[in-house]
Amino acid sequence: MKYPEPFNKLVEDLRALPGIGEKTARRLALFIVTEMDKEKILNLSSSLATIKAKIKNCPVCGAMMEESCPICSDPTRHQESIMVVESVKDLFVMENSGSYHGLYHVLGGTIDFSRGVDPSSLRFNQLLIRLDNIKEVIIALNASVDGDLTGTYIKALLKEKDILISRIAYGIPVGSDLSYADQKTLSLALENRTKIK
Numbered sequence: 709m710k711y712p713e714p715f716n717k718l719v720e721d722l723r724a725l726p727g728i729g730e731k732t733a734r735r736l737a738l739f740i741v742t743e744m745d746k747e748k749i750l751n752l753s754s755s756l757a758t759i760k761a762k763i764k765n766c767p768v769c770g771a772m773m774e775e776s777c778p779i780c781s782d783p784t785r786h787q788e789s790i791m792v793v794e795s796v797k798d799l800f801v802m803e804n805s806g807s808y809h810g811l812y813h814v815l816g817g818t819i820d821f822s823r824g825v826d827p828s829s830l831r832f833n834q835l836l837i838r839l840d841n842i843k844e845v846i847i848a849l850n851a852s853v854d855g856d857l858t859g860t861y862i863k864a865l866l867k868e869k870d871i872l873i874s875r876i877a878y879g880i881p882v883g884s885d886l887s888y889a890d891q892k893t894l895s896l897a898l899e900n901r902t903k904i905k
């Protein structure tokens with residue numbers, strides 16, 4: 709059977725989302741067309757149309773925010789430690805693990821000279837200006853060549869400062885339930901972080 713063109717277009721748009729293959733996209737599109745009323749569809753499309761304009765990145769830590777940063781403006785968080793992560797996505801993963809209650813710094817990537825990502829294109833300067841009352845910088849970058857290189861770069865940047873630098877541990881055996889194991893892995897990785905300076 710040939711589907712109507714607008715339906716195919718919706719399927720194609722949905723497929724742009726991660727984890728959505730052809731079959732799931734068709735199922736979602738079918739649900740939208742047959743089960744959702746006009747108001748719900750308008751609400752969804754309005755959310756999609758305005759999300760980029762409504763959400764911005766915190767100029768200090770780089771987290772996602774609307775009016776004020778939910779992390780920087782939270783006085784209950786430990787104000788003396790900063791965890792350096794690669795992306796907002798990694799910040800969410802760590803935040804969802806519930807094992808860390810300090811501040812964050814989103815770098816916006818890792819150093820990768822082969823792809824033209826040099827230190828000047830990442831948020832290192834923004835990190836340097838917020839270290840006055842910081843006692844520990846925790847590096848939570850991916851365990852890769854780029855992550856290692858970036859970690860080493862941070863260590864060199866902070867050489868003269870009286871700040872402890874640690875790196876979260878990797879490769880800890882995990883349990884069977886993935887979502888639980890992920891949280892567990894992360895809290896263990898944080899707990900077993902190693903001091904590198």
Ligand SMILES: [Zn+2]
Pocket residue numbers: 766767768769770771777778779780781
């Ligand atoms: Zn912030």
